[in-house]
Amino acid sequence: TFVVTESCIRCKYTDCVEVCPVDCFYEGPNFLVIHPDECIDCALCEPECPVNAIYSEDEVPADQEDFIELNAELAESWPNINERIDPPADADEWKDVKEKRDQLDR
C-alpha cells in the first residue's frame, strides 16, 4: 500500500486524488489518507504530490512510520474523496514546514 505522510498536513493539494484508479483516498479537515486495504499499489499518486507526501509503505522514512497506522485508522472514519478540490488558502505557507503533526485536525 501507499501512505500519506506529514508533508500533506495543511497543504492537501489533492492532485493525488485525481489519478487514483480505485478512489481510495479519504479526506479529513486538513489531511488526506489512503485506505490500505483498497490501494492497489499502482504508484500513480506518488509523483503527483507537490510536497512529496506519498510513499510506498516499505519506503516510508523512519521518522514517518507512525503514518502507516494513522492512514489505516483515519481511512475508517473519514469520508471518501474522488475529485480534486481547491487546497486551503494558506497551503503554500505550510508546504516547507517539516514538523506539523501538531497541526493535524481529526
Ligand code: SF4
Ligand atoms: Fe491510489 Fe494507486 Fe496511489 Fe494506491 S498507489 S492510492 S491505488 S493512486
Ligand code: F3S
Ligand atoms: Fe496531500 Fe499531496 Fe495529496 S499534499 S492531498 S498527498 S497531493
